[in-house]
Amino acid sequence: MVVGEIPDPVDLLVVGGGPGGYTAALRAAELGRKVTLVDRGGDEGGIGGACLWVGCIPSKALIEVADAYHQTIAMRRAGLEVDAAAVNLATFQTWKGDLIAQLGGGVESLLASAGVEVISGRLRFTNGESAAVDTSTGTRFLNWKQALIAVGTRPSIIASLASASTSTDILAMKEIPASAVIVGAGYIGLELGTALAKLGTTVTVVEAAERIAPTIDPQLTGHVRRAMERMGVTFLTGHSVVGIDGREVTVAGEGGERKLNADRILVAVGRTPNTDELGLDRAGVKLDQGGLIEVDDSMLANPRVAAVGDVVAGPALAHKASAEAVVAVEALCGLPSKFEPRGIPMVVFTDPEIASVGLTEAEAAEMQIDVVVGQASLGANGRSATLGSDGMVKVVVDLASERILGLHMVGRHVSELVAEGALALEMIATPQDVTNTIHPHPTVSEGIHHALTSVVSKR
Numbered sequence: 001m002v003v004g005e006i007p008d009p010v011d012l013l014v015v016g017g018g019p020g021g022y023t024a025a026l027r028a029a030e031l032g033r034k035v036t037l038v039d040r041g042g043d044e045g046g047i048g049g050a051c052l053w054v055g056c057i058p059s060k061a062l063i064e065v066a067d068a069y070h071q072t073i074a075m076r077r078a079g080l081e082v083d084a085a086a087v088n089l090a091t092f093q094t095w096k097g098d099l100i101a102q103l104g105g106g107v108e109s110l111l112a113s114a115g116v117e118v119i120s121g122r123l124r125f126t127n128g129e130s131a132a133v134d135t136s137t138g139t140r141f142l143n144w145k146q147a148l149i150a151v152g153t154r155p156s157i158i159a160s161l162a163s164a165s166t167s168t169d170i171l172a173m174k175e176i177p178a179s180a181v182i183v184g185a186g187y188i189g190l191e192l193g194t195a196l197a198k199l200g201t202t203v204t205v206v207e208a209a210e211r212i213a214p215t216i217d218p219q220l221t222g223h224v225r226r227a228m229e230r231m232g233v234t235f236l237t238g239h240s241v242v243g244i245d246g247r248e249v250t251v252a253g254e255g256g257e258r259k260l261n262a263d264r265i266l267v268a269v270g271r272t273p274n275t276d277e278l279g280l281d282r283a284g285v286k287l288d289q290g291g292l293i294e295v296d297d298s299m300l301a302n303p304r305v306a307a308v309g310d311v312v313a314g315p316a317l318a319h320k321a322s323a324e325a326v327v328a329v330e331a332l333c334g335l336p337s338k339f340e341p342r343g344i345p346m347v348v349f350t351d352p353e354i355a356s357v358g359l360t361e362a363e364a365a366e367m368q369i370d371v372v373v374g375q376a377s378l379g380a381n382g383r384s385a386t387l388g389s390d391g392m393v394k395v396v397v398d399l400a401s402e403r404i405l406g407l408h409m410v411g412r413h414v415s416e417l418v419a420e421g422a423l424a425l426e427m428i429a430t431p432q433d434v435t436n437t438i439h440p441h442p443t444v445s446e447g448i449h450h451a452l453t454s455v456v457s458k459r
């Protein structure tokens with residue numbers, strides 16, 4: 001610090017205004033802390049974070065409008081007649097912008113009523129008790145007692161593929177492309193691939209692994225792959241992209257190299273933590289080889305600094321970030337608090353959707369836990385049939401303790417049901433606890449009941 005730069009004293013400094021950062025700020029204010037939250041804004045963030053601006057909300061908005069359009073075609077066989085349905089993506093962008101403004105405004109007013117000071121600027125740590133924030137009106141210096149880091153991620157750019165679009169570009173597009181190549185069949189690639197296919201784009205998905213979303217149970221992803229193929233999507237699994245030249249993508253796999261042409265090329269091969277520009281070493285914070293912050297089970301990187309969300313290990317999901325944030329703030333306030341969820345639910349918003357929580361059959365086998373697996377087909381579920389969908393529910397139950405260890409589903413609307421599985425895990429429920437619970441008819445939730453009934457009847 002140079003003579004003349006007078007730092008402002010800060011009790012709890014929160015860096016990043018996404019689900020991790022704003023949840024932390026609100027919980028800390030509830031606990032009586034004076035909080036200053038800094039967010040740099042820009043193309044990939046702002047109050048609400050990547051989730052609100054370029055992630056969860058805009059992607060689900062696009063998925064929703066694409067599905068509404070697709071239903072006008074898919075439900076023709078059920079008698080739905082719509083003349084000249086069309087999607088105007090320029091109008092969609094205005095609607096999406098309004099949604100973001102409404103939700104972001106809600107978070108800003110919560111922060112304001114909690115007395116949180118919000119600074120718009122890019123922060124870097126200068127040492128273990130001070131930081132500099134570059135704002136539009138100059139640099140502000142802060143002298144902090146404790147800090148919580150929730151700076152999230154940005155799309156990973158591979159140099160040879162740098163000319164391609166990111167998910168952020170796709171979510172901002174104003175015209176529907178006639179064709180698209182999607183590099184990476186992780187959840188972002190599959191969600192955006194489904195939305196584009198429903199909008200009428202000819203989609204090719206290129207994935208280096210032998211199957212799509214390789215970390216998810218293959219029985220579930222099999223349903224999604226078949227449904228996407230029915231929408232006209234081509235999958236090139238076991239293929240890698242060698243290079244991109246304008247609208248031409250060169251891919252290599254068994255059988256050698258081939259060239260694909262597309263109006264849009266989306267590279268969705270992961271995200272890079274924004275921890276490289278923060279000067280974290282000066283704040284006594286250690287990073288692992290992937291740039292993630294090393295924390296203990298109370299989310300503390302050291303006794304005065306916590307980190308949460310996409311910048312720490314675990315699934316990069318908004319609800320995981322906010323759950324960690326509560327734990328981190330309580331730990332910084334000296335309260336006993338640990339992040340020990342029995343399961344973090346995960347949803348892939350394809351059609352059908354995948355929703356999963358807890359141990360899969362394969363994970364239980366790796367951990368040498370003896371389990372009983374129950375299944376129910378959603379092909380026989382009345383509500384699924386009226387939704388024009390099928391799918392399945394799979395439950396994993398510990399043989400010795402009879403505890404439910406995992407719930408894994410593929411089907412329409414299953415995103416809305418997975419919290420039942422998360423609750424069952426947290427409550428240490430047995431199959432009988434759920435089968436004794438009346439599930440409404442006709443709903444997709446009956447599939448959970450049926451899958452667990454099959455476990456009860458096996459015993």
Ligand SMILES: Cc1cc2nc3c(=O)[nH]c(=O)nc-3n(C[C@H](O)[C@H](O)[C@H](O)COP(=O)(O)OP(=O)(O)OC[C@H]3O[C@@H](n4cnc5c(N)ncnc54)[C@H](O)[C@@H]3O)c2cc1C
Pocket residue numbers: 015016017018019020021038039040041042044045046047048049050051052054055056057059121122123124150151152153167188274277278308309310311316317318319320321
């Ligand atoms: C296309 C897409 C779809 C997604 N869909 C889902 C979904 O359906 N469900 C789900 O749970 N998750 C989804 N995610 C993931 C979700 O967005 C993240 O897990 C979540 O946003 C992480 O929250 P966070 O608080 O850790 O970080 P972020 O939300 O990334 O927030 C970090 C904030 O830090 C700020 N920042 C960064 N560096 C600095 C700095 N130096 N100084 C000041 N501020 C800084 C940024 O401006 C940003 O606002 C999706 C992501 C993408 C990209």
